[in-house]
Amino acid sequence: MTKRKPEPTPIETFLAPLARHARKWPEIEGLVFWGGAEGWGNAPSEALEAEEIAFYxxxxxxxxxxxxxxxxxxxxxxxMPDHIRLQFWQDDSPPPEPAPGWFALDKGLWNGD
Structure with missing residues (x-):
């Protein structure tokens, strides 16, 4: 009897394109930005290696x-993608778009639904 692979969770489904990008460009960095009541910072709080992005x-x-x-x-x-921008928050303040001179080749949004 062959075991069937379990269906991916909604989070795994959401992160699948992100993980594919990280595998396609193994040298790419994930830059983490945090938002909150004070707004959004202009500088990343940390940089992740490609293989850490989806897990993080x-x-x-x-x-x-x-x-x-x-x-x-x-x-x-x-x-040529430069980096993967990861933005996290908990309130109802959506993140800003990339700064002028940058644009998104692909993107995703998780609102916890």
Missing amino acids: AEGLLEDGFRMAWALVALADGPD
């Missing part, structure tokens, strides 16, 4: 955080 995000989503991620490239280099 999964733990926070399981703890009830909201998340937006974006595969970000410079406007003058649209075929």
